[in-house]
Amino acid sequence: MRVEFDDVTVTLGGRDVVRQASLIVESGTMVGLVGPNGSGKSSLLRTLYRALKPRQGTVALDGQDVRRLSGRQAARAVAVMLQDPPTDFDLSVHETVLLGRAPHRASFGRDTPEDVRIVDEAMRRAEITDLGDRMVATLSGGQRQRVMLARALAQESPVLVLDEPSNHLDISHQHELMSTVRSLGRTVLAALHDLNLATQYCDRVVVLAAGRIVADGPPARVFTPDLIRTVFGVDVRVLGDTDDPVFAFRRLDVPSTSAESSVRS
Template identity: 85%
Template sequence: MRVEIDDVTVALGGREVVRNASLTVEPGEVVGLLGPNGSGKSSLLRTLYRAVKPRSGAVRLDGGEIRHLSGRQVARSVAVMLQDPPTDFDLSVEETVLLGRAPHHASFGRDTADDLRIVADAMQRAEITDLGDRMVATLSGGQRQRVMLARALAQESPVLVLDEPSNHLDISHQHELMSTVRNLGRTVIAALHDLNLASQYCDRVVVLSDGRVVAAGAPATVFTADLIRTVFDVDVHILGDADAPVFAFHRLAGITPAPPDNRTEELRTESSFRS
């Protein structure tokens, strides 16, 4: 499924957090959104599943504007994995993953044998098969993140939106997740912080700064030392070959770390005594 974001502006609380952003994601392509905190990545993603209505511009799926689709149609087209999984689930892992099948059911429809097969496959891909009977609220942050991935996979939507998917995951599971997503054959748009993950797993990257798209293209072309210094305020050594660069970052020369907050230090001390 082809995704088009056409000249989209998003305002939250009266302030424009995304400004005239445009990008196109072709069917089966993996595109990473990158930028510093507050650059508008998550707000732009939220227009894709109608959690936010753009002030202007259009979002299209295969040429049809998303604002004209029903909620069920959107859910059948776009699956979402958020950066902070809910912690108040009163459901087991398997029951939570089964929620991904809801858009394909009529109201109060029963889970079918096909649903259970799809859920089992999704749980296997996310490496949570052994957690099926556990309550989601008892899991670690990384385990919950993998449950949310399985639920998104079980939804079987042609577009997959990932908002900081590697949040809470250790290095091994970060790469496992991105490799799984890479091999799905679906249209994927992922907000990422890690330039190395984006370089390895994304076909293209789009860099935002202050709500605007400032660069787009193949990772090896976009991630130059000048762009990284300007957008992310860090110096970088670019290693590896031209097609698969690896980045090592360090603080810009002349930037002095902020002095510690005295109250924060007091709280840390108190916490250490209590523990």
Template identity: 75%
Template sequence: MRVEIDRVGVTLGGREVVHEASFVVEPGELVGLVGPNGSGKSSLLRTLYRAVRPSAGAVRVGGDDVLTLSSREAARRVAVMLQDPSTEFDLDVYETVLLGRGPHHSSFGRDTAQDVAIVEEALRNTEVDDLGGRMVATLSGGQRQRVMLARALAQRSPVLVLDEPSNHLDISHQHDLMSTVRGLGRTVIAALHDLNLAAQYCDRVVVLAAGRVVADGAPAAVLTPDLIRATFAIDVRVLGDPPVLAFRPLPRAVTRTSAPVPSST
């Protein structure tokens, strides 16, 4: 399903955090959204699942503005792997993943055998099937993150949004997650901090800086040392084949706001 971010602006507390952001995600594409802290990645993603209303522009999923869809239809099209669920009243892992089936049911709908099969498959795909009866609050950050992925998978939506999906995961689970997501064949938009992970798994990378899209293209074309230095204020060299980004902090005197764009690498 095609996702279209069309000149989207987001204003929070009177401050514009996203300004005229535009890009398109074609069906089946895995697009990485990268940018420094506070660049507006999460705010932009929130407009996709209607947690935030854009102050300008439109977000279209499958051709329809998400704001014109019913809440439930929107959730059938877009599933989200969120950072951390609230656990004041705690559900166990199985019940949490079962929440993903909610958008497919009417008010009094009961769980079907198909729901159970989908939930069990999602638990297996994310390797949390042995945690079924554990309360979510008792899990480690990484386990919890995999449960949240399982919940999003159980939603069986054509579009998947991931907000910092790998920040609590160990290295092998980071790669498991990215290749699982890659192998789904769904349209995926993921906000990522790890540029190497983005370079390795994404079809395209969109770079956000101070709320604006500053680059959009294939990872190799976009994640150049020049752009990284200008956007993230860090020195970087590209090593080896396949290429790997090696980072080194800039000298203290060079602040983030005045990071120079060097002439060569």
């Protein structure tokens, strides 16, 4: 499913947090939105799943304005994994993942054997099969994050939105999540802080600063030392080759001998 943002501006508290953003994401591609805190990447994504209404501009799925879809239609089209999983769920893990099937059921409809099969497969892919009977509120942050991934997978929507999906996850599960999502063949938009994760898994990255899109393209081409210094305020060394770079960062005001890091993510 094709996603299009056309001249989108979002205003919160009297301030434009997204400014005239235009972006097309072709079906089946994985696009990372990156930028410093407050750059507008999460706000832009929220217009896609209708948590925010643009002050101007439109967001469309295969040419249809998302604001004109019913709630059920929108949920069938777009699944969301938020950066901070809820902690107040009075549900088990299995019950929570089953919520992903709600857009596909008739009102008050029962779970079908097919629903259960899809949920079981989603839990397997998210590596939470052994947690099925646990209450979500008792889980660690990383475990809850994987529950939310399973729920999004169970929703089987052609578009998947990830807002800081690696929050609370250790390095191994960060890569497992990104690899799983990439293997789905769905249209994926992910707000990411980790430029190395974006480089390794995204077909394309969109860089935002002060609410505006300032760069767009393949990660290896977009993530230049000049852009990273300007947008993120850090120096960077590029390790590896040009097709598979790894970035080592240090603050501009800290000597490289004490502050440089180069973790492959």
